[in-house]
Amino acid sequence: MPVTSVMDEQSPFATFRADVEDYLRSAGLGSFTSLLEIPPSATYGHLALPLFSVTLPSSLPVVPQESLIAGVRIAGHYLNFTAKTPELALMSYRRALERGGRYACLPQERGRVIVEHTSANPLHPMHVGHARNAFLGDSIARLKAARGNKVETHFYVDDMGLQVMIAALGFERAPPMPPGEKPDHWVGFVYAVSNIMYELAQLDHMINEEPEKYSELVSRRDNLMGYAQALREKHQREFDLLSSALRGLDKDAWEKELGQTLRGMEGGDDRFKKRVEAVVKLALEGFRQTLDEAGVSFDSWDFESAMANPEELKALLAAASASPFAVTYKGTLALNCDAVAKLPNVTAELGNLGLKEIPPMVLIRSDGTSLYETRDIIYSMKKLQLADEVYNVVGAEQTLAQLQVKLALFAIGHPKASHLHHVAYEEVRLPGRKMAGRYGSYVTLDELIQTAVTMASQEIRKRNPEIDRESLEKSARSIGIGAVKYSLLSVSAQKAVEFNVTRALDFDQNSAPFMQYAAVRAKSVLRTAEERGICIPSDPRTNQLLHPLEEELVLLCSRLPDVASYAADSLHVESLASHLMTIADRFNSYYASVPIIGAPDAELRGARLALCKLVEISLESGLSLMGIQVPSEMRRKLPKNAGHESSE
RNA sequence: GGACCCGUAGCCCAGCCAGGACAGGGCGGCGGCCCUCUAAGCCGCAGAUCCGGAGUUCAAAUCUCCGCGGGUCCGCCA
DSSP states (O other): OOOOOOOOGGOOOHHHHHHHHHHHHHOOOOGGGGGGBBBSTTOOOOOOEEEEOOOSSSSSOOOOSSSSEEEEETTTTTEEEEHHHHHHHHHHHHHHHHHHGTTTTTOBBOOOOEEEEEOOOTTSBBHHHHHHHHHHHHHHHHHHHHHTTEEEEEEOOOSHHHHHHHHHHHHHHSSOOOTTHHHHHHHHHHHHHHHHHHHHHHHHHHHHHHHGHHHHHHHHHHHHHHHHHHHHHHSSSEEEEHHHHHHHHOOOHHHHHHHHHHHHHHTTOHHHHHHHHHHHHHHHHHHHHHHHHHOOOOOOEEEGGGOOHHHHHHHHHHHHSSSSSEETTTTTEEEEEHHHHHHHHHHHHTOOOOOOOOOOOOEEEEEEETHHHHHHHHHHHHHHHSSSSEEEEEEEGGHHHHHHHHHHHHHTTTTTTTGGGEEEEEEEOOTTTOBBBGGOOBHHHHHHHHHHHHHHHHHHHHHHHOHHHHHHHHHHHHHHHHHHHHHHHHTTTSSSOOOHHHHHTOOSSSSHHHHHHHHHHHHHHHHHHHHHHHOOOSSSOOOGSHHHHHHHHHHHHHHHHHHHHHHHHHTTTHHHHHHHHHHHHHHHHHHHHHTTTSSSSSSHHHHHHHHHHHHHHHHHHHHTTTOOOOOOOOOOOOTTTSOOGGGO
């Protein structure tokens, strides 16, 4: 990918670091620049060189006047460098004013990037697990864009699976959607009822065939009936109509009809396509509403059925057969992934993989129809055609499958195989409540957002009972949704999380509302200053900023673009979350310990206001990279003995 | 049987990629703070065998190996 790096696209802190590196070179220590680290406490300095393996020259050179280094001193086993924080503050402040909402990241790249994410099956509403995917993918897309890339987001619609066919069959027999029902919730209901009926038909068949397993089968049957009962409580009339319509189908009838639909889809038969489309369209309509509410948008919706195109399939199979890795496995064409993984260029990129036994990848069924993974290869090639780098945000349980797709591309000699990336995330569990989409048992993202927004409204109204409806809704949305996003984004994607609604919606410290609150406070100070006719100087006397928290805030903000860039490049969104948290935390402490508008003199006041502005821009632009908005106001809680609590 | 991810105070999480100065936060607990720009806040106290062991190193939460515990994957399913 072409990467252009210009001086002015460095972070302010990186400019300081560059000066330190120059200094080290002038001292003959140029080979140690990579050892530079940020000291655990600013009392040591702002960059440090551990000296354990370094022999210092007998005398250190004088620091050049124009550099950003304020001082160099040896402390224990470290050579500590202090930055000229006033200059760093000024640089950061000016950069922040100039770049505004784009301050937090460095646009040093010029690639075309595709982020494929969410890609929930059009069978039921999105739940918390999909939310983690959606927010992670959305944030990665925002980060990649902030890095200067041209980003497209894609949603892969699985309209080819057996489960979708089950939903489609049920849908044909289902009564009309009740008024007021959300389309994807309705699809989820129809699908779950149909699937339960299908499984019951299978069970009935097995009970006849294998009477010795009678008690086990009956208990599975009872279990299904439990789910059915819960569904019936949701829509009694519709449940009764649909279940009786499906009751006539025995196992064989189900399978006959499902098989027909599958083959029809594969062959591109319009009759069957329309049948499936009807359900899928409805589900996607619901997804769009949910995603819209959550502030997640897509540039493209890609249908899996379009990947079963016979010509592309033929071309792929031809390329695969011609590959030296083509093997016959269980009588059909497959690729020897294990051997591909041992190719020197593949090992070079993927490391040793650890996976010593990668199973062969079957490309085609004996009856000539395509497989999910085959279609995924075709889809990957399409994506690679449109972009320089492709990121697939897909659950960690699919690591092997994702790897196989990539190895298949290597096997057929695809030139961009190494540009396909799997962004893995671990699952989200719910405490005490197992989610089962197949049986209609889940906590939907819609419910979660609804709860979060309602809780946020309550908090707002507690503080500001007179607020008008429109502002209330707007603030509640950014606070509630922000809280949900932060709770999922602040934890490393590699960690499985047990989703705790109470915890996610804890609006106290270590939450989105905490950071939003800090940003809003900064805004409020700036607004108050403006109302009192105090303007922030364009040339603030930042050399007045001597308070330790002021220095710390300057350092943190000056480093933000580096942190965000790291988050973008390494895909570790949580490192950005954590840095922003620190800024918010330090600012809150600062706010409590130092008067800004009430500063003893005008110069100091101007400098503090400038710092306030820098913090505000840092927080707001940083949060926007996670898709979190800052509301325009968040009232403080009234003192116990003031206000009119009686209206509550 | 093989492989991948995770394991840090009662609970949740950061730090691990690029090993370095007393392991940072938060929740919960205890005690304080609205005369000052928003108390969704601030200050203080208590709380840690960094899962265990070995190795590499001047130096290991961080790298390597062996274990233990939890999650996941290994279909002509999607």
